[in-house]
Amino acid sequence: MSSPETGSRHSFHRDVEVMGTVITIDLYGGGARDEVITARRVDAAELQLQLADEIFSTWKTQSPLSRLRRGDLSLVEVPDEVLDVLEACRCARRASQGWFDPWSMPGGVDPTGLVKGWAAQRALNELRGLDLTGAVVNAAGDIASFGGPDVGQAFRFGVVRPDDPMKLACVVESPGAVATSGTYLRGNHLINPFTGEATSTVSATVTGPELGLADALATALAIAGRAGMEFIDALEHYEGLVIETTGTYVESQGFQMLENLLI
Amino acid sequence: MNYYFGVLSVNVTVAGSKIVKVTIGSINDGGNYRSQSIDQMSIPQLEQQAIAAQSANIQGVSGASYTSAGFHQSLQSALTKLGL
Numbered sequence: 082m083s084s085p086e087t088g089s090r091h092s093f094h095r096d097v098e099v100m101g102t103v104i105t106i107d108l109y110g111g112g113a114r115d116e117v118i119t120a121r122r123v124d125a126a127e128l129q130l131q132l133a134d135e136i137f138s139t140w141k142t143q144s145p146l147s148r149l150r151r152g153d154l155s156l157v158e159v160p161d162e163v164l165d166v167l168e169a170c171r172c173a174r175r176a177s178q179g180w181f182d183p184w185s186m187p188g189g190v191d192p193t194g195l196v197k198g199w200a201a202q203r204a205l206n207e208l209r210g211l212d213l214t215g216a217v218v219n220a221a222g223d224i225a226s227f228g229g230p231d232v233g234q235a236f237r238f239g240v241v242r243p244d245d246p247m248k249l250a251c252v253v254e255s256p257g258a259v260a261t262s263g264t265y266l267r268g269n270h271l272i273n274p275f276t277g278e279a280t281s282t283v284s285a286t287v288t289g290p291e292l293g294l295a296d297a298l299a300t301a302l303a304i305a306g307r308a309g310m311e312f313i314d315a316l317e318h319y320e321g322l323v324i325e326t327t328g329t330y331v332e333s334q335g336f337q338m339l340e341n342l343l344i
Numbered sequence: 345m346n347y348y349f350g351v352l353s354v355n356v357t358v359a360g361s362k363i364v365k366v367t368i369g370s371i372n373d374g375g376n377y378r379s380q381s382i383d384q385m386s387i388p389q390l391e392q393q394a395i396a397a398q399s400a401n402i403q404g405v406s407g408a409s410y411t412s413a414g415f416h417q418s419l420q421s422a423l424t425k426l427g428l
Binding site for chain 2: 089105107109217219222223224226230236237238239240241249252253259260261262263284286303
């Protein structure tokens, strides 16, 4: 967010319209002397997002993913990015003990639950090495970041309330990636891979070092609900928060909440 | 407003020349769902900014939301009608 606050050295903001939404890139720290280099790196970050959209769009009938799903392309013909994402999906399926399963989707493999986070993480990685205190790529609510708003500070991100998305449920200190998934706004849109049925659950947030996996795990946790804490607790470096329809919070063992705004 | 998954309308509350609230007026997706990740496709950035403005000292908002080109356009048309 670009609103000025104490201890923030916000220095750059860009909106990227991609993947049917708006992804924001924000930089903190750094000086005018690096403007040209910075702009070039932000362009490279944006290109990663556009590339992911071209490759993985399930809306574009000629995207490599769409063609793979139809059987027009085989796995030896797809771009390397597709293989990378499918490998990341396999890791996420294992990490979530099967709750995240792009192969259970109707219409063929659908890695959409991981792609946005994966792409945002790749975009963020283009921004490393610049003279910054931190950077944030916010892919429509799934956030990849490094550093902080100022030297020695960590980013703080709000998690929206499932019952009122205009308000925040809590604030977390970012370990890098924060992803939230839920069914609260659009009804039953998550599918339980074990039954093939849509589930009606809650808001699920996962924090950790890498957004591709966090994104997939948040999807899995939203489907599994509190039962999913078992796989979250079995993972190192990833933590989870489920907010149930009753407003009850269920946290993984190491989840750090800075402010609980529901109390 | 038609969008990928149905029809959506947006309500914008304005005080002076500032947006104080953005809400979804109605949504009708015809019961269509496409994938386990549909809700992750988006969050309107304007909606996020509106939320973030309410909470000091955060650098972003995490949450699942609408897919939104539809939201964006609907919001834009609401603003145009209001002359903002």
